[in-house]
Amino acid sequence: MNAFLRSCVFCWALLCSWCIQAAEPAVAVYYGSKASLSELGLYDIAVVEPDHGYDPVRFRQQSPGSELYAYASVAEVLPDRAYFRKIPAEWKLARNGAWRSIVIDQTPAQWPAFFADEVIAPLWDKGFRGFFLDTLDSYRLAANFDEAAQQEGLVRVIDTLHQRFPGIRLILNRGFEIVPRVRDKIQMVAAESLYRGWDANLKRYVDIPAKDREWLLQQLQAIRERDKLPVLAIDYVAPHDRDATRDTARRIAQLGIIPWVSDADLQTLGIGSVETVARRVLVLYNGADDPALNYSSAHRFLEMPINYMGYIVDYADVRSPLPADVVRDRYAGVVSWFGGAIPDARFKDVRAWLTRQMQQGMPVLMMDAPGIPLDRTLMTTLGVRSMEAAPAFPLKKAEQSPLMGFEAEPADPAHDYSGWLLTPQMLQQSRQLLSFDDAKGQRFVSAAITPWGGFAMSPYVVADIPGTEQSRWVVDPFKLLKQALRLPDFPVPDVTTENGRRLLMAHVDGDGFPSRAEAPGAPFAGEMLRREILERYRIPHTISVIEAEVSPQGLYPRWADQLEGIARRIFAMPNVEIASHSYSHPYLWDRTVSHGLFAESKEVDLNLNIPGYQMDLRREIEGSVDYIRRRLAPEGKPVKVFLWTGDTAPSAEALAISDAAGLLNMNGGDTSITRSNPSLTEVKSWGIRKGGHLQIYAPVTNENIYTNLWHGPFYGFERVIETFEMTDAPRRLKAVDIYYHSYSASKQASLKALHKAYGWAMSHRLHPVYASEYIRKVADFYEFAIGREGDAWRLRGPGQLRTLRLPPGMGVPVVDAGSGIAGYVKGVDGYYLHLVNGAARVKMREEAAAAAALPYLVDANARLGEWQPQPDGGLRLTLEGHVPLELRMYLPPGCSLSSASNANPISAVPASDRSAIRSFRSAHNRAQLQAQCRAL
Known part of the structure; x- marks a missing residue:
């Protein structure tokens, strides 16, 4: 039998002997610094480089059942380690030139205590309880060594760690010879390079x-069978080759070995028994096209569809060097959107960067204009013959895909039309979305899905409506993104819904609090707001004031006692959370951008006219919050939220100040889709990130937009109902947000419009929350992680966002006792999945499969607290919200639902059918419930 056949027989024997073993933990080995705690929480064990600042205590709280392990090199040390200087020269046994490290002699009697004190103890104090011990075999790099003595020293190190740190958990990287002597003290054994490796000398895979x-394999089999320990294989593949990474992990797993396949430096989130979904899309833009990122086409138009599909946008301004670490472990694709040519000094670097991304298999979507002249290499990569050739008119439409004409039909080509002439091979391999034949029979392509990604060129992306400020999508952005970037379906973190019901919130900017109302006695608008709205609609409200409008040192000192009294009464209400709307209501928050955009305008310095005051970010944010805390807020009630004013486009500096003050921030976005402007270009993203800080956008815009900047009609805000309806179907894009200013309570027409908006909300099955709750859910969206584990999905988030939407075609979620899933409900755009907390593992079943065997939550207007499945198939649960409780439960035959406490009883809503879905109500906003099931 030849060596190959012997190897195959041996591998099959391993497979047969290991396939009956119990499921092993999912392990990641990641020495980078960019993975979030949620991403690492997808794994049962995540080995990290401890110097990168990961907090094991916070991780343990956020991802119960998962654990961070710290990397620790036993027999080698890098000179930059803090303890290197303390190592005696006589302990230095050899040098590892490939990794520029020093090999440490394991035989000195003092070495085990030194390693415990200097290496492990500081990490233990930080909260690490698990450790990945590396370089156990490095003594073999020395010219002379006593193998038995070195191994004896390694055993003493492990014994010392167990004596010093009770409960310590250890993974050994190799050290096969000592495993039988320490098997009761270690958790797992790892080995590198089973199928693919890295040659450190040749610098190649x-x-x-x-x-x-x-x-x-023989060593690993011995450990599994003799020592009854799980084994981990760490292989190395080029980071851009995701297919080879996936295939190598699959081959390792088929042997029953825990796989981890990553790049040679372990700087990327590789693939193991769990594969993290890459949720980032890098968008290239030219900062010279617009005065600020907020106004760029990519952000205004494209980020919302990207967010809706579950992805996060990272922006890169081509005026600066482009990132070098755009790898498939984190990025699903790259999109470029340039309004015109990028700076001449940058186009060569951008061109080379784009070529490299395409050649490495990163999907690229080019929007609007290429922005760069093409060289031969990029033209070959794109499959383009020419971009300069002028078509011979007239042009005749050749191909139009259903993706085109989404909101507006493609216009006939203008005299300056320019499309792409593709090579015959690229034409054959691509799917044309829109193309034209000229009088000479040449095929010009304006949009296509190509082997490298796709493109859609102006004017067939977004079209302006002549004579208006409106735009329309020509191409379907959802389908274009999905098909060009090859985006897979996965459970999408959803910020619009919780426990199956669309979120409802109400928040008020403080503008006009001192305005006199059109009512007997001319009360202040703030008082009318309290009487007419807050007392009547007992849903959660987030209410703000502008300090300079109500304080004794502000603009109206003679009314300050009355105004502050009204504010105190409002802030004391149980359905109100407190927010600040600044000190002087600045119109522009980013003065660097502002002076470029409004260089000739007084709006640069526009705010309330306070004598002697000049705009100061800290005074506006920290100072106004401090004023509210000292003078207006009830004792013990915090100021949670800061609501941006004016153009609602804060700078990274302003966002940093807000974050440092512990505030949640919101406003901006201006989603205002209506029947007279029925375009998704009017629906904005969840927020925008600047300098590592996140601004949360309000779900919909305020009455200022619907009333022509408060010039009338003053009843215009009733049209917000159109926005609520059009952002719920055919896709649920936004939560319901009744967002307005205090001055809306000053006019009878605007007050009636508010009553209509509230009436609409009260008549629908919604889930009321405070703005702070919504803000935290959106923040979680950017941290949430999804991983594929065979036929199941692992879901991990910080815990505030608890809804995932399953795109149509993914099937129906399976609810079982250990899934972390409380239930689901079918919506217009897929099933909405309810998480018990921030972690879950879910499988799908076919739509036509048998009904669920266990009770589950269909929907509720409250948040889940306790969710405890019982051994008999029943469960105990707690729901707590802000309004009288409403819920629906799926109860299989033989199951019933009742209150677990007499204090907060529930009552069943009479049903006209015998459906297994039953409705319940309570006069209270909290209930402890139990579902009991008897055998039939």
Whole structure:
């Protein structure tokens, strides 16, 4: 039998002997610094470089059942380690030139205590309880060594760690010879390079020879069978080759070995038994096209569809060097959207960068204009013959895909039309979305899905409506993104819904609090707001004031006592959370951008006219919050939220000040889709990130937009109902947000419009929340992680966002006792999945499969607290909201729902059918419930 056949037989024997083993933990080995705690929480064990600042205590709280392990090198040390200087020269046994490290002699009697004190103890104090011990075999790099003595020293190190740190958990990287002596003190054994490895001398990835693999498999089999320990194989593949990474992990897993396949430096989130979904899309833009990122086309138009599909946008301004670490572990694709040519000094670098991304298999979507002249290399990569050739008119439409004409039909080509002439091979391999034939028979392509991604060129992306400020999508952005970037379906973190019901919130900017109302006695608008709205609609409200409008040192000192009294009464209400709307209501928050955009305008310095005051970010944010805390807020009631004023486009500096003050921030976005402007270009993203800080946009805009900047009609805000309806179907794009200013309570027409908006909300099955709750959910969207584990999905988030939407075609979620899933409900755009907390593992079943066997939550207007499945198939649950409780439960035959406490009883809503979905109500906003099931 030849070596290859012996190897195959041996591998099959391993597969047969290991396939009956219990499921092993999912492990990641990641020495980078960019993965979030949620991403690492997808794994049962995540080994990290401890110097990168990961907090194991916070991780343990956020991801119960998962654990961070700290990397610790036993027999090698890098000179930049803090303890390197303390190592005696006589302990330095050799040098590892490939990694520029020093090999440490394991035989000195003091070495185990030194390693425990200097390496492990500081990490233990930080909260690490698990450790990945590396370089156990490095003594073999020395010219002379006593192998038995070195191994004895390693055993003493492990014994010392167990004596010093009770409960410590250890993973050994190799050290096969000592495993039988320490197997009761270690959790797992790892080995590198089973199928693919890294040659540190040649600096390249290599295939492992069959004889080396066979030897390593024998060692791993012995550990599994003799020592009853799980084993982990760490292989190395080029980071851009995701297919090879996936295939190598699959081959390792088929042997029953825990797989982890990553790049040679372990700087990327590789693939193991769990594969993290890459949720980022990098968008290239030219900062010279617009005065600020907020106004760029990519942000205004494209980020919302990207967010809706579950992805996060990272922006890169082509005027600066482009990021070098755009890899498939984190990025699903790259989009460029340039309004015109990028700076001449940058186009060569941008061109080379784009070529490299495409050649490495990163999907690229080019929007609107290429922005760069093409060289031969990029033209070959794109499959373009020419971009300069002028078509011979007249042009005749050749192909139009259903993706085109989404909101507006493609216009006939203008005299300056320019499309792409593709090579015959690229034409054959691509799917034309829109193309034209000229009088000479040449095919010009304006939009296509290509092997490298796709493109859609102006004017067939977004069209302006002549004579208006409106725009329309020509191409379907959802389908274009999905098809060009090859975006897979996965459970999408959803910020619009919780427990199956669309979120409802109400928040008020403080403008006009001192205005006199059109009512007997001319009360202040703030008082009318309290009487007419807050007392009547007992849903959660987030209410703000502008300090300079109500304080004794502000603009109206003679009314300050009355105004502050009204504010105190409002802030004391149980359905109100407190917010600040600044000190002087600045119109522009980013003065760097502002002076470029409004260089000749007084709006640069526009705010309330306070004598002697000049705009100061800290005074506006921290100062106004401090004033409210000292003078207006009831004792013990915090000021949670800061609501941006004016153009609602804060700078990164302003966002940093807000974050440092512990405030949640919101406003901006201006979603205002209506029947007279029925375009998704009017629906904005969840927020925008600047300098590592996140601004949360209000779900919909305020009455100022519907009333022509408060010039009338003053009843215009009733049209917000159109926005509520059009952002719920055919896709649920936004929560319901009744957002307005205090001055809306000053006019009878605007007050009636408010009553209509509230009446609409009260008549629908919604889930009321405070703005702070919504803000935290959106923040979680950017942190949430999804991983694929065979036929299941692992879901991890910080815990505030608890809804995932399953795109149509993914099937129906399976609810079982250990899934972390409380239930689901079908919506217009897929099933909405309810998480018990921030972690879950879910499988799908076919739509036509048998009904669920266990009770589950269909929907509720309250948040889940306790959710405890019982051994008999029943469960105990707690719901707590802000209004009288409403819920629906799926109750299989033999199951019933009742109150677990007499204090907060529930009553069943009479049903006209015998459906297994039953409705319940309570006069209270909290209930402890139990579902009991009897055997039939």
